[in-house]
Amino acid sequence: MLCKGPAVASPFLNSPKFLSKKIPLISNPAFYNSLRPVIEWNSVRSSTSRRMASRIVTARASAEKLKDPDQLIDSVKTFIFDCDGVIWKGDKLIDGVPETLDMLRSKGKRLVFVTNNSTKSRKQYGKKFETLGLDVSEEEIFASSFAAAAYLKSIDFPKDKKVYVVGEDGILKELELAGIQYLGGPVDGEKKIELKPGYMMEHDENVGAVVVGFDQYFNYYKVQYATLCIRENPGCLFIATNRDAVTHLTDAQEWAGGGSMVGAIGGSTQREPLVVGKPSTFMMDYLANKFSISKSQICMVGDRLDTDILFGQNGGCKTLLVLSGVTSLSMLQNPDNLIQPDFYTNKISDFLSIKAATV
């Protein structure tokens, strides 16, 4: 049974063509049930309802300080790590990360790295890990750029349709690898509109999806092009790689994140996007399916409550918050914060140091 929420209300998904296909992710009711909290979350518009939705998703006991890492390590088979604020900060590796990853691998744990940053492809992230001296394969990396392409493949996006991209190179590279036609991206950052009598912008009627991610070349041309596609092309999907409010372009301040680009296009189209990055469970479902792993045997490790920890909780995983990124202990313990992970600790190398301290 397909969810009728606005985030997936597309003739593509509901057409007999798609419904008749045996696509594991889409034909699996569990997949839709797992997406439902996020779809409902995305569908709620008023701030009051948003707060209520947050309470429903996140009501749980206060986080416990991690005291026995071995117990946590032994209780799961897979660790999913967020990258920025957990593995690295900007271009600097966080202390003790290589040794911690080596220890987990030596215990036979599967390691997966998930990031909402869509500006790079899996291959480009692989290079970053390599530059930082970490031995991580491309198959272990899941960026939201990859998630957008994987989602379109999972719904058997028609070969004769194109994707309009509001975003950077990572999305283009992943679409290319998936064999999906696209237009837009950084090249449209140079384009301008002409405000003269009778001027109208033409758009490609074969665009069947607009994918929006963080875009430092964002401009009015892109907003208008995306708006025309979504509003005028029947069944055109509106896909967001993430809705992050802020991002860390430099370590000097917080910068407007991918949510600002998604919000602009949501404002002009009055449509809610389908989010494929965290905290949507699409990537979690994809990973569980691909590696045949049970979600209860996964621990999600991240530095953000509203993306990483919610992502883990929405997926039914154990969750560990590290304080090496954007969330401080006072933010975690603020009475207004309703998102409580199972455990928290300073940084992932505490897996080693707590153990050493107790030997």
Ligand SMILES: [Mg+2]
């Ligand atoms: Mg992070």
